[in-house]
Amino acid sequence: MPSAQLPRAVFAMDPVHLPRLFPPPLMARLRQTAAVDPALVVRDPADPAVAEPLAGAEVLITGWGCPRLDAGALAAAPRLRAVLHAAGSVRGLIGDALWERGVTVSSAAAANAAPVAEYTLAMILLAGKDVFAHRERFRGTHALPAAGEMSAVGNMGRRVGIIGASRVGRRLLELLRPHDFEVLLCDPYVHASEAATLGAELLPLDELLAHSDIVSLHAPDLPGTYRMLGRERLALIRDGGTLINTSRGALIDPDALAEELVSGRLRAVLDVTEPEPLPAGSPLYRLPNVFLTPHIAGSLGNELERLGRVVVEELERLAAGLPPAYEVRHADLVRVA
Incomplete structure (x- = not known):
């Protein structure tokens, strides 16, 4: 032309x-x-x-x-x-x-969802193998773990809770299919039959948090989702559970999250935080149970x-x-x- x-x-x-x-x-x-x-x-x-x-x-x-x-x-x-x-x-x-x-x-949000979902899948698999904690131990001991130390490690049958069937959430659900996970989903705009088609069991948010080994956050940053994971809801996640956030830091109460992580009760993979970046004195930079990345999950x-x-x-x-x-x-x- x-x-x-x-x-x-x-x-x-x-x-x-x-x-x-x-x-x-x-x-x-x-x-x-x-x-x-x-x-x-x-x-x-x-x-x-x-x-x-x-x-x-x-x-x-x-x-x-x-x-x-x-x-x-x-x-x-x-x-x-x-x-x-x-x-x-x-x-x-x-x-x-x-x-x-x-x-x-x-x-191009749908295209931008692809690398975020890939990042999240990688972190779910690593978290299930307890890679981050074992890396820290290995650095200190220089010794292979004893068999008894590995009894809770593995991705077979691990329960993964997905909060939000967004573009990223749906792409992640596709990527999870070949793996032997039990996948749970919370999204107010999804019905149980659609969740089943996506390969997940639909649950209310509190039940999903209480029944998941790994929780991955993919809800949009809206007034209705602000601080959706506060102190009471974070307390529902089982001891030793992992929280992954590649959405927005505003969805989680930062003080409540810091308390859980400093105590060592929970683990976290955080590509986004509030504020962003965290202040230099934040304990999250130093905690062995926290894996921080500088907002790199999206397209780069x-x-x-x-x-x-x-x-x-x-x-x-x-x-x-x-x-x-x-x-x-x-x-x-x-x-x-």
Whole structure:
């Protein structure tokens, strides 16, 4: 298609992400579908230098570092008809004015769920083998464990509780299928028959916590999920249980969690915390029963190309007159991130 007939697109994100999101072959494919200048990346819609390209933009390709698309940004882009987000949640990005105008919004959140689910599966398997504790012991003793020390180790029949059948939660449920786990699920929007199809037994939250050896948190960060795991609920997890959080730190009461971990009653794998990062003096950095990672479960490095590919495919669908495969609707935001 001649470039004059291609829809006009503009990037709006931190430009540091652009080469990973759209490496040369993928950028070439993108430019076959839209008239876009890879050297032009909007950071501030009010910048006079971007006024002309924004005024003609029909599509905004956004990502981490994109300015909020509020009424002012929307006024600078009167022809805008689609926002394709090469990242996860659009909750903090999209203002009411954009929804009111009826602009189509798509997100690569489903693609971003893949590495989070993979990270979580790895941590579940390692936790079931008590890898973190044995690493600490081995560092100190330099001796192989006695047979009696291994009686509680293993993943055969381990009960894994999944909180939230989100995109990540559902992908994790798929990844758990080949393993000999007993999988429990809590999600207020899922019925028992659907949970069974997903390979899990549906339980209320308190029952799931009380019956799981490993609990993995995949609920969205919403007002209704704030501090959903407080002191009373954390106390329901059995002694020696492991809590994995790759969602958001705000879902857990940080003081109550710290008390449980300092006491040694629970173990935790935390890729997210509140605050983030934790202050330098936090005991969680030093505890042998806590495995902390710096928010790395989501797409990083070469995984970003997966997000860019979703954007290119969505743009190709729009150019062909098809609806996006990963459309985000305003009404969905009451229950998804």
